[in-house]
Amino acid sequence: MRRQSVPATGVELIRLDGVTKRYGNGAAPAVADVDLAVHAGEAVAIMGPSGSGKSTLLNLIAAMDRPTTGTVQVGRDRVDKMNETAAAKYRRRQVGMIFQFFNLLDDMTVMDNILLPAQLAGGRSDAARQRADQLLDRLRLNHRRDAYPARLSGGERQRVAIARALINRPALLLADEPTGAVDTRAGEEIGALLLDLNSTGQTLILVTHNPELAARYASRVISVADGRIRSDSANPAGPTGAPGMGVQR
Numbered sequence: 001m002r003r004q005s006v007p008a009t010g011v012e013l014i015r016l017d018g019v020t021k022r023y024g025n026g027a028a029p030a031v032a033d034v035d036l037a038v039h040a041g042e043a044v045a046i047m048g049p050s051g052s053g054k055s056t057l058l059n060l061i062a063a064m065d066r067p068t069t070g071t072v073q074v075g076r077d078r079v080d081k082m083n084e085t086a087a088a089k090y091r092r093r094q095v096g097m098i099f100q101f102f103n104l105l106d107d108m109t110v111m112d113n114i115l116l117p118a119q120l121a122g123g124r125s126d127a128a129r130q131r132a133d134q135l136l137d138r139l140r141l142n143h144r145r146d147a148y149p150a151r152l153s154g155g156e157r158q159r160v161a162i163a164r165a166l167i168n169r170p171a172l173l174l175a176d177e178p179t180g181a182v183d184t185r186a187g188e189e190i191g192a193l194l195l196d197l198n199s200t201g202q203t204l205i206l207v208t209h210n211p212e213l214a215a216r217y218a219s220r221v222i223s224v225a226d227g228r229i230r231s232d233s234a235n236p237a238g239p240t241g242a243p244g245m246g247v248q249r
C-alpha cells in the first residue's frame, strides 16, 4: 500500500473562507459564513446542539457536499470546486471518515468492509491485509472479522467504521460522534486510539456532544450554534503531541 504523505505539523491543512451551506431556498443555512483554519497535526473538537451544522461542516471538508458560497481548501485542493470523480479520489487519498451513522456495507464481512478503501485506492493487498489485521487487533474485532454488520452490536459497528477509516492512513481523519453508540469503556478505547493517531501527526476533527471527550482528546474546541462558530479556543488540558505507542501510521 502506498504510504500517504502527511503534511508537516503546523502547516495550514484546512481553510474555509466565508462558507455558507443552504439546503433549499428559504431555509436557514445549515452552515453560515464560516471562516476556519486548521493546521496539520491539530486535534479539533466541534461541539454544538443538534442541528447546529456540525455534520454539514464535516461533509463540506470531506467533499461529500459543496458549499452554496465560499471556498474550502484542503492542502493544495480546492474541495468546493471538485466534481464527484475528483472528490472520490481526494477522499481515498487524504480523508478517513467515521460517519455518524456508520455507513457499513451489509453484504460484506467486517474484514471486507475494512479492506474496501484500500482496494479502491489500489496498492498491495498483502500490505492492506496486514494493516487490517493490526486494526482488528487494536479494536478488539478479531473474532468478528468474518461476521456481517447486521450481526454486530452498535459499538462493534462503530469500531469497524473506525478501522475502515484508518486503513489507508489518511492525513485527515473526520469523526462524527465516534463514541455516540458505544459504552464508556469502548468510548475510552476509541478516544485513546484517536489520540494515538493524532500524536503520530494525523490531523483530527472530532464532532462530539461529550464535553469530557472534547476536553481529553482535543487540543482545540470549537463551539457552533445555528451554523456559526460561537467560540474557538485552545484546550490546555488536551493532548500535547507526545509520541503515540499504538497503531503506527
Ligand SMILES: Nc1ncnc2c1ncn2[C@@H]1O[C@H](COP(=O)(O)OP(=O)(O)OP(=O)(O)O)[C@@H](O)[C@H]1O
Binding pocket: 023, 029, 030, 048, 049, 050, 051, 052, 053, 054, 055, 056, 057, 100
Ligand atoms: N441533506 C439535507 N437536506 C436538508 N437539510 C439538511 C440536510 N442535512 C442537514 N440538513 C439540515 O441542516 C441543519 C444542520 O444539520 P447537521 O446534520 O449538520 O446538524 P448536526 O449539528 O450534525 O446535528 P446532530 O448533532 O443532530 O447530528 C439541520 O437543520 C438539518 O435539518
Ligand SMILES: [Mg+2]
Binding pocket: 054, 055, 056, 100, 176
Ligand atoms: Mg450530526
